[in-house]
Amino acid sequence: MDITIIGAGKLATNLGVELKEKGFHIKEVFSRTARSANRLAELLNCAKTTSFKQINKDSDLYIIALKDDAFLDALPKICNERKDAIFLHTSGSLLMSSFAPYANRFGVLYPMQTFSIDKLLSFSDIPIFIDANDEDSLNTIKSIATSISKKVYHLNDTDRKYLHIAAIFACNFSNYCYSVAQELLENRSIPFEVILPLIDETAKKVHKMSAIEAQTGPAARKDTKIIESHIQLLESNKALQSLYKEMSAQIINKLEQHNDND
Amino acid sequence: MDITIIGAGKLATNLGVELKEKGFHIKEVFSRTARSANRLAELLNCAKTTSFKQINKDSDLYIIALKDDAFLDALPKICNERKDAIFLHTSGSLLMSSFAPYANRFGVLYPMQTFSIDKLLSFSDIPIFIDANDEDSLNTIKSIATSISKKVYHLNDTDRKYLHIAAIFACNFSNYCYSVAQELLENRSIPFEVILPLIDETAKKVHKMSAIEAQTGPAARKDTKIIESHIQLLESNKALQSLYKEMSAQIINKLEQHNDND
Structure with missing residues (x-):
């Protein structure tokens, strides 16, 4: 499974490193700034871009870890022309249904923890809250979440x-x-x-x-x-x-x- | 050195047990309620009383660990007829000078920690803030504090x-x-x-x-x-x-x- 990570902040960094360590293939990283994109791409040994237009179109999973404010603006650009992929956001507060106008398969993977760029955490005891718009996507997201954490919960938008x-x-x-x-x-x-x-x-x-x-x-x-x-x-x-x-x-x-x- | 502890709450219990473990002789415990007095006296294997008037008059040190509100009312009763003793309070906010009208030798021993009755803590890493009205009392208080904690600081009322x-x-x-x-x-x-x-x-x-x-x-x-x-x-x-x-x-x-x- 090819994964693209949109964002290179605290959560993107911690989650990216954890997924790579657990054997997932991170194909590419996007960040608005070259500095952050370079830093995380080097950590993950993957491609990088600073342009929404140039993000690859053939990943199976796009994990969006942008600031909530930036998310809604970026959403159409990220989902465009990738109708078979699964899209995830990682936020406690964004609605899962934000994806509905732009994507067929989508969900949430929200690790509830406070992260730092320099102090990478193990995810094993971090509770992860997941959701998805169909059974198949939910199973995919669940298998990713349970491969990094012992504590995975299915939770709806309001909860x-x-x-x-x-x-x-x-x-x-x-x-x-x-x-x-x-x-x-x-x-x-x-x-x-x-x-x-x-x-x-x-x-x-x-x-x-x-x-x-x-x-x-x-x-x-x-x-x-x-x-x-x-x-x-x-x-x-x-x-x-x-x-x-x-x-x-x-x-x-x-x-x-x-x-x-x- | 004979020590009397006035109070049988969270701090009195934790401090009393720690002092006893470090070899200090706890002579007596006071509490307004028989239940608390009995409980702590049993833990410390010492005498107990629920009457201010009946507190022994020949201890060397009286440690007051009452609620701040109760402290000022109790002070004259506790200090009365014990002019050679050292009196300590254990509060972050009470003035050391509260003792001045009633006692000759007095000071403060404030362990900065949140205590529970049932979960007794080791004092070794708890910072203790001390003060006293004369050099000799300060040395006595300092030797007590350093025998239970590695972190002892001399601090005045305002700080x-x-x-x-x-x-x-x-x-x-x-x-x-x-x-x-x-x-x-x-x-x-x-x-x-x-x-x-x-x-x-x-x-x-x-x-x-x-x-x-x-x-x-x-x-x-x-x-x-x-x-x-x-x-x-x-x-x-x-x-x-x-x-x-x-x-x-x-x-x-x-x-x-x-x-x-x-």
């Missing part, structure tokens, strides 16, 4: 969208909280590394108990004196102050509802 | 308060993000465990790069179409919708400032 929002809270927003912590520490010349054991333990805890049960801190204790004093201390940074207020209020509310239900 | 706010973002608020993810998944009957690899990798990433560099997701990509569609999908839960908007806006702002400074 995958909620899953993506959950991922944004669990990853992007918790990482933003880390970045606030880093800013606060660096402003006092305290090294960020002192907070890593706390970050690690917070992540570990939810393996053993539900997140609501794992909740600690002044808001969980309804310690209003401390909360007020922190809000005062953040007076010079309105954005962080507002986030501190909002988060604390929501934690207090959520725990009250949780305890009422016990 | 410790900022450190505590940083810890609240890195731990309590990121855990709240996990709990939102859990709620969203459970509403769609998707098991929470699918998101654990993402949570773990997000925490791991900031060991290798700064949090702002590790930032991914629709807000980091300024993918406004996806952000808008998620905000619509959260319409039925105003609290989460408002948090999603606020977090996304702050991530966009923070990355713009970061990139301007490059």
Whole structure:
């Protein structure tokens, strides 16, 4: 099976390397910039192009790992004159049906993980959520997904969208909280590394108990004196102050509802 | 050295067990409830009381691990008639000077970690922040702290308060993000465990790069179409919708400032 990868970012890089390692044949890579196309083509030992028009027309599978914003614009150019191929996107939020006007066989392969360009991950424990518009394509996509991960789930567009929002809270927003912590520490010349054991333990805890049960801190204790004093201390940074207020209020509310239900 | 522990919650339990394991003599435990006092006294094989008046008067060190709200009320009762002892609190946010009207020798021993009653942690890698009102007390506190942890830092009241706010973002608020993810998944009957690899990798990433560099997701990509569609999908839960908007806006702002400074 010949695979073309459209995109050369974090996900395209990690997925491309993993597929190659598992014995799939990557025929070509597309990126808008020559630099990214060269980098990934070298990693995958395959052809490359920076022009939508020049992407080969005879791959069996086209995996699209572009930014969501770029995807809809690129879609007609990618699917054009390739009516026998299967097209996949890799996004948590794009509808599978976006392909419908342009392709006969299509689906989704969404690996739920946060990737880096320089730190390649093994996919074996990464949950992959798949979907397809027909049984045959679903089986093809499933066999690709299960060859790289032990955790493959069939999920429809709506569920995958909620899953993506959950991922944004669990990853992007918790990482933003880390970045606030880093800013606060660096402003006092305290090294960020002192907070890593706390970050690690917070992540570990939810393996053993539900997140609501794992909740600690002044808001969980309804310690209003401390909360007020922190809000005062953040007076010079309105954005962080507002986030501190909002988060604390929501934690207090959520725990009250949780305890009422016990 | 005879130690009395005032409090029998998560921190008191973890710290008490660690000190006992390192050979310190825990003389007595106080808790307002008989159940907690019994539980911890049994773990530490020591005396117990539920009455402030009956706490022994001849310990060398009194470690106070009460909720911050309860601390100020309890302080005069705890320090009374024990003028030669050293008093410690274990809080990120209480002023060390709270002790000044009631005691001659006092300080702080703040282990920055999120604790559980049932999952006892080793202190060896937990950063401990200490302070004291005189050189001699500081040395005593330092020798206790370094006997349980490799990471001991001397920090004043103001820096410790900022450190505590940083810890609240890195731990309590990121855990709240996990709990939102859990709620969203459970509403769609998707098991929470699918998101654990993402949570773990997000925490791991900031060991290798700064949090702002590790930032991914629709807000980091300024993918406004996806952000808008998620905000619509959260319409039925105003609290989460408002948090999603606020977090996304702050991530966009923070990355713009970061990139301007490059």
